[in-house]
Amino acid sequence: MLLPSLAYERPETVEEAVALLRATRNARVLAGGQTLLNALKLRIVHPDVLVDVSRIPSLREIAHEPDGALRIGAAVTYDELAASPLVRAAHPVTAAMGSRLVDRQVRARGTIGGNVCLADPTSNFPPLLVALGARLRVRGARGARETDADGFFLAPYMTALAPGELLDSVLLPALAADQRVGYETLQVGTDSWALARASALVRCNGTIREARVALGCGPVPVRQRAMERALVGRAPTAAAIAAAAALAGEGFDPPGDVHASAAYRTKMAIVMARRAVRAATEES
Amino acid sequence: MPDSVHAIELTVNGEPHEAVVPGRQLLVHFIRDTLGLRGTHIGCDSGNCGACTVIVDGKAVKSCMQLAVQADGRALETVEGLSGPGEEPNDLQAAFTRHHALQCGYCTPGMLMSATALLEQAEELSLDEIRRGLKGNICRCTGYVNIVRAVEDVAARRGLA
Numbered sequence: 001m002l003l004p005s006l007a008y009e010r011p012e013t014v015e016e017a018v019a020l021l022r023a024t025r026n027a028r029v030l031a032g033g034q035t036l037l038n039a040l041k042l043r044i045v046h047p048d049v050l051v052d053v054s055r056i057p058s059l060r061e062i063a064h065e066p067d068g069a070l071r072i073g074a075a076v077t078y079d080e081l082a083a084s085p086l087v088r089a090a091h092p093v094t095a096a097m098g099s100r101l102v103d104r105q106v107r108a109r110g111t112i113g114g115n116v117c118l119a120d121p122t123s124n125f126p127p128l129l130v131a132l133g134a135r136l137r138v139r140g141a142r143g144a145r146e147t148d149a150d151g152f153f154l155a156p157y158m159t160a161l162a163p164g165e166l167l168d169s170v171l172l173p174a175l176a177a178d179q180r181v182g183y184e185t186l187q188v189g190t191d192s193w194a195l196a197r198a199s200a201l202v203r204c205n206g207t208i209r210e211a212r213v214a215l216g217c218g219p220v221p222v223r224q225r226a227m228e229r230a231l232v233g234r235a236p237t238a239a240a241i242a243a244a245a246a247l248a249g250e251g252f253d254p255p256g257d258v259h260a261s262a263a264y265r266t267k268m269a270i271v272m273a274r275r276a277v278r279a280a281t282e283e284s
Numbered sequence: 285m286p287d288s289v290h291a292i293e294l295t296v297n298g299e300p301h302e303a304v305v306p307g308r309q310l311l312v313h314f315i316r317d318t319l320g321l322r323g324t325h326i327g328c329d330s331g332n333c334g335a336c337t338v339i340v341d342g343k344a345v346k347s348c349m350q351l352a353v354q355a356d357g358r359a360l361e362t363v364e365g366l367s368g369p370g371e372e373p374n375d376l377q378a379a380f381t382r383h384h385a386l387q388c389g390y391c392t393p394g395m396l397m398s399a400t401a402l403l404e405q406a407e408e409l410s411l412d413e414i415r416r417g418l419k420g421n422i423c424r425c426t427g428y429v430n431i432v433r434a435v436e437d438v439a440a441r442r443g444l445a
């Protein structure tokens with residue numbers, strides 16, 4: 001289908017991209033295009049200018065920050081994430097996610113930044129980033145700012161990015177030796193979209209010291225504080241984890257539709273939360 | 285806002301090309317209408333079916349899901365590049381014939397390009413990896429079994445199985 005009339009720009013630096021976003025009221029960032037091009041075809045969005053950030057070198061970098069966090073440029077594609085030795089070593093669950101999304105063609109183009117900024121309720125990365133305590137580095141006319149992933153997702157397809165801002169990178173805090181990550185999904189098919197997702201970051205040395213659990217596939221990813229509190233201080237037994245998971249579902253508020261009722265999605269989210277914590281506490 | 289236009293340079297099946305494209309032109313339209321290479325098909329036009337799959341810089345991508353201008357500086361391979369007119373089909377094309385991996389043929393160019401990239405990128409290819417690797421390509425006729433067999437056959441012949 002023919003796209004609406006528009007101007008295409010390919011800035012070479014983040015500064016140039018920010019200037020372009022500022023110069024045109026109705027400009028939009030183009031990353032992997034694996035959602036945006038469909039939105040353009042369907043006339044859901046009407047930008048005058050597309051600012052293609054997919055080749056900006058600094059947005060394509062993966063590197064460690066001085067504090068040990070792993071910085072992943074917003075324009076890193078899923079397959080690059082999966083192949084990166086740095087990501088595989090420091091955040092294996094994140095790397096695995098890059099190799100299990102959609103299909104090879106979409107993985108070759110889709111970006112972590114696009115996935116986050118789209119804020120589709122069913123997207124893979126938002127619940128993971130909330131569980132990991134990721135920070136998002138944002139660039140705008142007034143410089144750089146950082147914001148927590150928990151708090152970035154305001155509503156379906158709505159984020160804390162202000163007009164004229166772009167996502168520069170995702171910062172994943174280093175995992176301590178006793179911290180592990182779990183991620184579980186009830187998928188409709190292999191590597192497919194989902195009815196319920198849960199991710200957990202657990203610190204455990206025989207006893208659970210700290211836990212962050214987030215559910216996905218509701219309007220926005222949500223932390224499960226009651227479940228987290230119930231886990232702390234317990235030995236990671238199947239019974240203790242199941243008892244804590246029974247408290248999950250807080251603020252989840254999933255839709256009910258032709259694919260599944262809201263009640264079913266909530267039940268399945270609880271199962272995913274339990275499995276995610278088990279995965280994060282199993283001895284490897 | 286008027287359309288922008290862009291001078292691009294790329295290689296198409298190994299041959300250098302220069303073109304001037306509107307910013308809003310999809311790569312698949314550039315391939316079919318500007319280059320006249322009609323082997324690349326349009327099925328869903330929404331990133332779901334894979335009929336439009338081509339290879340850009342060694343990776344299979346859906347050409348309805350990127351802009352022509354984004355292929356600037358890249359190496360583009362289409363199904364026409366697998367074997368030229370009057371040439372014998374290449375090993376993958378021959379395997380598709382041998383295993384009856386096509387019926388109506390609509391999905392075939394996309395399947396061939398996905399499988400080409402898959403075979404070229406892998407050092408080893410299990411049955412599961414072949415199935416998963418072709419997930420982005422929908423076939424409404426064959427039931428996939430013969431397509432997977434054809435790719436397995438080539439993987440074995442190339443020492444990847």
Ligand SMILES: Cc1cc2nc3c(=O)[nH]c(=O)nc-3n(C[C@H](O)[C@H](O)[C@H](O)COP(=O)(O)OP(=O)(O)OC[C@H]3O[C@@H](n4cnc5c(N)ncnc54)[C@H](O)[C@@H]3O)c2cc1C
Pocket residue numbers: 028029030031032033034035036037053074075101102106109110111112113114115116117118120122123124125161165166167168191192193194330331332
């Ligand atoms: C067939 C199909 C199935 C899919 N299934 C899934 C799935 O199961 N799970 C899943 O998670 N995703 C799925 N997706 C979506 C895919 O992962 C998208 O590619 C992704 O969500 C958006 O990333 P992108 O890089 O393509 O972004 P684009 O499409 O380029 O952009 C998406 C949005 O984010 C904005 N944006 C992008 N980058 C930035 C930035 N750096 N700063 C500010 N704004 C930015 C754009 O302006 C746009 O509004 C699917 C896509 C397809 C085609």
Ligand code: FES
Pocket residue numbers: 325326327328329330331332333334335336337346347348349
């Ligand atoms: S036509 Fe491009 S994926 Fe279907």
Ligand code: FES
Pocket residue numbers: 385386387388389390391392422423424425426
């Ligand atoms: S052979 Fe007809 S769609 Fe695949």
